[in-house]
Amino acid sequence: MTGQENRLRRLLRSRILGPSIARQVEEELDLHLELLVRELAAGGLDESAARREAAARLGDRRALAATCGRQARGTERRLRGSILADELRQDVAYALRQLVRARSFTAMALLTLAAGLGATTALWSVVEGVVLRRFPFAHPDRTVLVAENWRGGDSDFSAGNFVDLAGGTASSASTASTAGTASTAGTAGTASSASTRSFSQLAAMQFSPLNLAWGPDPARVLAARVTGGFFEVFGVRPLLGRTLGGAEIAAGEESIAVLSHALWAERMGADRAIVGKTIRLSNRPYRVVGVMPERFDPTASHEELWIPLVFTPAQRAQHDDHYLDVVGLLRPGISAQAAQAELSLGMRRLAARFPQDNAGRQGVHVASLPAAILGDVPRRLYILLGAVGLVVLIACANVASLLLARGALRQKELAVRAAIGAGGRRLVRQMLTETTVLGLAAGALGTGLALALVKLFVRLAPPGIPRLGETRIDSGVLLFAFLLSLAASLLCGLVPALRSARQSPQTLLRGGMPGEGPSRDRLRHVLVAGEVALALTLLAGAGLLIRSALHLERLPLGFDPAGVLTARVGLPESGYPQPRAVEEAFEQIVARLGQRPGIRAASAGSGVPLADHGGSNGLLPEGRAFSPENLIDATFHLVMPGFLETLRIPLLSGRTFDAADRAGGDRVMVVSRALARRAWGDADPIGKRIACCEDAAASRLKTVIGVVGDVRTSGPASAVRPEFYLPMAQAPQEGWKWLQRTLNLVVRGDSPTALAAALRGAVHEIDPTLPVPVVALADALRRSLAEQRFHTALLLGLGLLGFLLATVGIYGVIAYFASQRTREIGIRMALGASRARIVRHLAIEGCLPLAAGLLLGTAAALAATRWLEGSLYGVTATDPLTFAAVAAMLGGTGWLAILLPALRATRIDPKQAIQGG
Numbered sequence: 032m033t034g035q036e037n038r039l040r041r042l043l044r045s046r047i048l049g050p051s052i053a054r055q056v057e058e059e060l061d062l063h064l065e066l067l068v069r070e071l072a073a074g075g076l077d078e079s080a081a082r083r084e085a086a087a088r089l090g091d092r093r094a095l096a097a098t099c100g101r102q103a104r105g106t107e108r109r110l111r112g113s114i115l116a117d118e119l120r121q122d123v124a125y126a127l128r129q130l131v132r133a134r135s136f137t138a139m140a141l142l143t144l145a146a147g148l149g150a151t152t153a154l155w156s157v158v159e160g161v162v163l164r165r166f167p168f169a170h171p172d173r174t175v176l177v178a179e180n181w182r183g184g185d186s187d188f189s190a191g192n193f194v195d196l197a198g199g200t201a202s203s204a205s206t207a208s209t210a211g212t213a214s215t216a217g218t219a220g221t222a223s224s225a226s227t228r229s230f231s232q233l234a235a236m237q238f239s240p241l242n243l244a245w246g247p248d249p250a251r252v253l254a255a256r257v258t259g260g261f262f263e264v265f266g267v268r269p270l271l272g273r274t275l276g277g278a279e280i281a282a283g284e285e286s287i288a289v290l291s292h293a294l295w296a297e298r299m300g301a302d303r304a305i306v307g308k309t310i311r312l313s314n315r316p317y318r319v320v321g322v323m324p325e326r327f328d329p330t331a332s333h334e335e336l337w338i339p340l341v342f343t344p345a346q347r348a349q350h351d352d353h354y355l356d357v358v359g360l361l362r363p364g365i366s367a368q369a370a371q372a373e374l375s376l377g378m379r380r381l382a383a384r385f386p387q388d389n390a391g392r393q394g395v396h397v398a399s400l401p402a403a404i405l406g407d408v409p410r411r412l413y414i415l416l417g418a419v420g421l422v423v424l425i426a427c428a429n430v431a432s433l434l435l436a437r438g439a440l441r442q443k444e445l446a447v448r449a450a451i452g453a454g455g456r457r458l459v460r461q462m463l464t465e466t467t468v469l470g471l472a473a474g475a476l477g478t479g480l481a482l483a484l485v486k487l488f489v490r491l492a493p494p495g496i497p498r499l500g501e502t503r504i505d506s507g508v509l510l511f512a513f514l515l516s517l518a519a520s521l522l523c524g525l526v527p528a529l530r531s532a533r534q535s536p537q538t539l540l541r542g543g544m545p546g547e548g549p550s551r552d553r554l555r556h557v558l559v560a561g562e563v564a565l566a567l568t569l570l571a572g573a574g575l576l577i578r579s580a581l582h583l584e585r586l587p588l589g590f591d592p593a594g595v596l597t598a599r600v601g602l603p604e605s606g607y608p609q610p611r612a613v614e615e616a617f618e619q620i621v622a623r624l625g626q627r628p629g630i631r632a633a634s635a636g637s638g639v640p641l642a643d644h645g646g647s648n649g650l651l652p653e654g655r656a657f658s659p660e661n662l663i664d665a666t667f668h669l670v671m672p673g674f675l676e677t678l679r680i681p682l683l684s685g686r687t688f689d690a691a692d693r694a695g696g697d698r699v700m701v702v703s704r705a706l707a708r709r710a711w712g713d714a715d716p717i718g719k720r721i722a723c724c725e726d727a728a729a730s731r732l733k734t735v736i737g738v739v740g741d742v743r744t745s746g747p748a749s750a751v752r753p754e755f756y757l758p759m760a761q762a763p764q765e766g767w768k769w770l771q772r773t774l775n776l777v778v779r780g781d782s783p784t785a786l787a788a789a790l791r792g793a794v795h796e797i798d799p800t801l802p803v804p805v806v807a808l809a810d811a812l813r814r815s816l817a818e819q820r821f822h823t824a825l826l827l828g829l830g831l832l833g834f835l836l837a838t839v840g841i842y843g844v845i846a847y848f849a850s851q852r853t854r855e856i857g858i859r860m861a862l863g864a865s866r867a868r869i870v871r872h873l874a875i876e877g878c879l880p881l882a883a884g885l886l887l888g889t890a891a892a893l894a895a896t897r898w899l900e901g902s903l904y905g906v907t908a909t910d911p912l913t914f915a916a917v918a919a920m921l922g923g924t925g926w927l928a929i930l931l932p933a934l935r936a937t938r939i940d941p942k943q944a945i946q947g948g
Contacts, residue, residue: 032808033892034826037418041302041402043246044410045063051746059099064085064086064887067085068081068082068085069081071085073082080228085449085783087271098112098395098441101163110216110362112530114742118483119464122460122461122464123464123468125461125464126461126464126465126468126469127468129465129911130465130468130469131306133437134224135791135942136437137469138432139433140430140433140434140469141469141471141472141473141476143426143429143430143836144426144427144430144469144470144473144477144519145473145474145476145477145480145522146422146426146477146480146832147419147422147423147426147477147514147519148423148426148473148474148476148477148478148512148516148519148774149476149477149478149479149480149481149484149830150419150422150477150480150481150484150829151416151419151420151422151423151477151490151515152477152481152504152511152512152515153480153481153484153485153510154412154416154419154476154488155416155504155508155511156485156502156503156504156505156508157485157488157499157942158409158413158416158480158491159414159502159507159508159511160498160499160502160503161405161408161409161412161496161497161498161499161500161501161502162405162408162409162412163915164498164501165344166400166401166404167267167324167326168266168267168329168400169265169267169326170266170268170360171401172399173360173361173362173363173365173402174264174358174359174360174361174399175358175359175361175370175396175397175398175399175400175889176330176356176357176358176397176399176400176403177233177357177358177359177374177395177396177397178356178357178395178398179192179353179378179392179394179395179396180375180378180393180394180395180396181391181392181393181581182352182390182393182659182664183393184393185396185820185834186352186353187353187355187356188235188353188354188355188356188357189347189349189350189351189352189353189354189355189388190235190342190349190352190354190355191306191346191347191348191349191350191385191388191454192350192353192378192381192389192392193235193355193357193380194342194347195377196227196377196378196381196395196453197235200633201909206228218543222724224491224930226746227370227373227374227377227722228362228373229362229365229369229370229372229374230359230360230361230362230363231357231360231362232260232263232264232359232360233260233261233264233341233357234257234258234259234260234261234356234357234358234359235257235258235261235262235355235357236255236256236257236258236261236355236356236357236358237255237256237339237340237354237355237356237357238253238254238256238332238334238356239253239254239255239256240252240253240254240315240599240601240771240773241253241254241312241313241601242312242313242601242603242800242801242802243298243310243311243312244310244311244312244314244800245298245299245310245311246298248802249800249801249802250298250802251599251601251802251804252294252312252335252336253332253333253334253335253799254288254312254334254335254336254337254338254473255330255334255336255337255338256337256338256339256340256472257275257337257338258280258339258340259276259279259281259339260277261275261337261358262274262275262289262337262373263360264329264359264360264818265329265360266329266369267323267324267327268324269289269304269321269322269323269324270321270322270323270324270325271303271322271323271657272289272293272306272319272320272321273318273320273321274289274321274337275289275320275337275338275339279339280339280340280341282601283341284339284341285338285339285341286317286318287317287320287338287339288310288312288315288317288319288320288336288337288338288507289316289319289320289321289322289323289336289337289338290305290319290321290322290323290336291322291323291328291334291335291336291337292322292323292324292325292326292327292328292559293325293335294335294336294482294633294700298537299310305319305322306319306320306321306322307320307515310334311602312338313601313603313605314603314606315603315604315605316336316603316607319878321863323337323567326501329400330356330358330400330404330709331404331497331498332691336480339748342743346757347390348379349386350385350388350389351385351388351389352769358400359397360666361729361781367397367399369400370397371394371395371396371397373759374394374395374397374860375393375394375395376393377395378392378393378395386827387657387678390649390657390658390659390662391649391662391707395602400612400630404497405625407496407901408495408496408497410898410901411822411902412528414572414682414826414898414899414902415822415825415826415829416828417825417895417898418569418572418825419829421565421568421829421833422569422829422832422833422836423515423519424522424561424565425562425565425833425836425840426519426836427519427568428558428561428562428565428840429525429836429839429840429843430523431522431523431524431526431527431558432558432559432825432840432843432844432847433843434466434527434528434897435527435554435555435558435571436523436847444869456678458528459528459529461611461745462524462527462528463520463521463524463525463528465522465524466520466521466528467517467520467521467524467745468528469520469523469524470516470517470520470524471513471516471517471520472521473516473519474512474513474515474516474519477516478504478509478512481504481508481512482504482727485502485503485504486589486918489502490501493814493817493818493821494814494817495817495818496818498542503715512721516578520891525749528555533943538575539877555844555847556844556880556883557835557880558877559840559841559880559881559884560842560843560880560881560883560884560887561577561837561884561887562837562841563837563841563880563881563883563885563887563888563925564884564885564887564888564891565837565888565920566833566834566836566837566888566892566921567651567884567885567888567889567891567892567918567921568888568891568895568896569826569829569830569833569834570830570831570833570834570917570921571888571889571892571895571913571914571917572826572829572892572894572895572896573823573826573827573829573831574829574830574913574914574916575821575896575899575906575908575913576822576823576826576827576899576902576903576909577823577827578905578906578910578912578913579819579823579902579903579904579905579906580816580820581817581903582905582906583747583748583816583819583904583905584747584816586743586747586904586905587743588640588742588743588746588747588812589640589680589740589741589743589751590640590678590742591678591679592640592808592809592811592812593640593806593808593809594631594780594781594783595677595777595778595779595781595807596777596778596780596783596786596787596790596805596807596808597639597642597775597776597806597808598775598776598780598790598791598794598803598804598805598806598807599642599643599773599776599804599806599847600617600620600773600774600775600776600801600802600803601771601772601777601795601801602616602617602771602772602773602798602801604774605701606798607772608897610762610764610766610767613767613772614760614796616766617635617671617776618671619797620635620776620794620797621634621635621671621673621776622635622729623796623797624776624778624789624790624793624795627789627792627793628786629781629782629786629789630778630779630780630786630789631779631780632672632673632676632677632779632782633673633677633776633777633778633779634667634670634671634672634674634676634677634776634777635670635671635674635759635774635775635777636668636669636670636671636674636756636759636777637667637668637669637670637770637774637775638668638744638775639678639775639777639808639809639816640665640678640742640743640744640745640808641745641746641811641812641814641815642775642806642808643775646666646667647664647665647666647667648664648665648666648667648767649662649663649664649723650662650663650706650710650721650722650723650753650755651663651721651722651723652710652711652721652722652723653719653722653732655719663706663707663709663710663753664753665709665752665753665754666744666752666753666754666755667723667754667757667758668754668757669754669757669758669762669766669770670688670756670757670759671688671758671759671760672687672688672690672692672758673687673718674688674754674756674777675701676685676686677777678777679779680739680740680742681739681740682738682739683704683737683738683739683740684715684716684737684738685701685717685735685736685738686736686737687701687736687737687739687866688701688756688758690761692758692759692761693758693761694760695905696761697733697734698731698733698734698759698761699733699734699735699758699761700721700723700733700734700735700736700741700755700756700757701735701736701737701738701739701755701756702716702721702735702737702738702753702754702755703738703739703740703741703742703753703754703755704738704739704740705741705751705752705753705754706753706754706755706829707735709753710753713852714903716735716738717735717736717737717738718734718735719735720732720733720734720735721733721735721879723755723756725859728864731847733757736751741754742754745815746812746815746816747815747816748815748816748819748904759774762766763807766915769784776790776794778790783807786805789907790803790805791803791805806845811869819902822902827873834920834921834924837921838923838924838925838928839928840931841877841881841925841928842927842928842929844877845873845877845928845929845932845933846932846935851936860937866937868932869933870933870934870937873932874926874929874930874933877929877933878926878929881922881925881926881929885918885922887919888918888921889914889918892917893909893914896908896909
């Protein structure tokens, strides 16, 4: 087989693909048979007998041919692989030598590609970590959020509605865990006792800020009170200990707690012996039974611990107070739509049984919990990812232009290689190898850049992006970066390689000019137009977001946050069992604040704009029949005198509260302008009466004594809602339960440091065990705008990067045109053409792709910016002013990029240009 192997090697090296294996084997067998026949004939046999004897000695020819064919094919594969590997090594070595020689080209191409590839890889890692990575639940595809449907929107559940829909035993949704057992959320075996057939688990939760006494300083922590079955919904095992047992909750056990990993690590020093120890929450002892894993944040609410939620008989019978969030685990094979239909039927039955409590309740909404947690974040991230993709395309167009220019300079080299036997495919493969080496090097550099960009993104991003802390450069992201680098290499190098390989080597070897012909500039013009179009699309999106941000900055908030500090303070039930004791404590704190130097105004209320918002309530103006259509959904606030003045919410008519508005006096309220218009239109609301809060059907009316301005409670981007204010002294006894004995203290002054010290001092004079978390409303305002500003800054940065790359691309192409036409320009000038005419000719030629790019980019931007509609305020996605400004900026800069090389081209000496050509 050695001779055959050598023969095949020669054939493969000469023609890559020689004759078919079957034909080669047949030829070899024919030759072997003929030689054997001759040998037998020489021994004395006649020809026919010799041929029969030779055939007999050869045996089964078909089987022999198959065996030889298999051996030959294996040899061919090995040879082919060896040859291709040799050629690949040669191509890579040659590519590296070429790139090292062309240092300027290599550096520019590397930096251009690395910037785009690095930004794309960084943003992809964010998308992968936030959106695409599986949620850390046992069954994220079956984990849902359940909400009541009230007037077409989502609403919290009341305790009565939840208990009835869940089968009457909501506080013991699972009996798999019992007090004192070590059963975990991951091993709780049975389904909940809910009567619904769609859910294997259904649980409710209520968020409660509590005072934690552990360590030297008290802290305000967010607790989640949960019913049995809550941890079974997510199926996540605790890191230490166990979770809350359904049987414990059913038995009324309330004094046990499960800690989050963050609270355990930061406040307890990651003490692994914490299970079984007692902590104090709002002066009540709680025994720690478990600690959850690090990334367990099931609703992205950043709760710090979980304690049992036990309903009293009165709460089970209450269908009007809606304050519960509900989560569930669907049974296998049950869709969210089927579960929604089942629960909605039950809700309609409850509405029929309790029409007054469930007025306007139209059913139930069941949605994927992961989708609800992410909200609008995926859309925003995909917009940014698309913007980064446009930057990569611009970078690829720039590198393609550089490769075209470099290919023109290498035409004679390529012609010589073609003349000595290199085929077109071989030349294309060589040039694609160079761009692949370049692309992979840029990808490696971009991956290093992505590592830094991811850290910067995580550090600078606003806190509203869920799961951002899970972002990392892992193997999946590295694979994406590798594939992206290969794609960019192909995108940059394929067309220049094909174009270079098509050039006639005979023409070039005879001394023809590279790139001559009427179509020499057409491809570069297309690349310039594409770059301009992509840059305009990016800049249009950034411009719309900038205009939107400026609009938000100018919107009136309805209050003045400057110089205002607030602190949300909760009083424990054990120390303040009676509502009057709670009220007196807050009155004393506010009185002490008013006596401190540097404080201009002080008060307290249930909700503060930008920090903690009030609840909502259905209002019924006097004289209207009770019906869902007549109820007004409005945000309510319980406030002390001076609250509106401290926040500088303007009084439009009437008066605000004073010391005379106390229990036993006339029941009064202050309404916002939006509520006044909603309830009474243009009529004067002063003296009008409205039923609210306790029981609208009983017509316990309150008289409107004042109208104040509208407030954007969640920041400039939030819509104005109807709001009303009630005096704290007239709050019903159960009102302090609604508020969980918690109020927001507000103070106004000049020195934030002094105000914070005064707040803490006044509270600690009343109760030194209370934590006092201080927040500046100016800081809260910045946080409310942080996401919009962050998104705008990122898109603006990408737009400017695309703009810079496009400008460099335009300049480079025009400069290349001018350098290639030096001899032509010299001849024109020698024949009398003026410099102005030469400049005009080059400028017109350069402006054609610029104008085409502006037109194409405007059309593309009109389509692309519609994705931004959900992020725009006060400006439309097709705002003509933005588009005109962006087009003018890009067109003006492009004109300068065209003009400068054109002017430089006219400074040449015609004689030297002609002689040099």
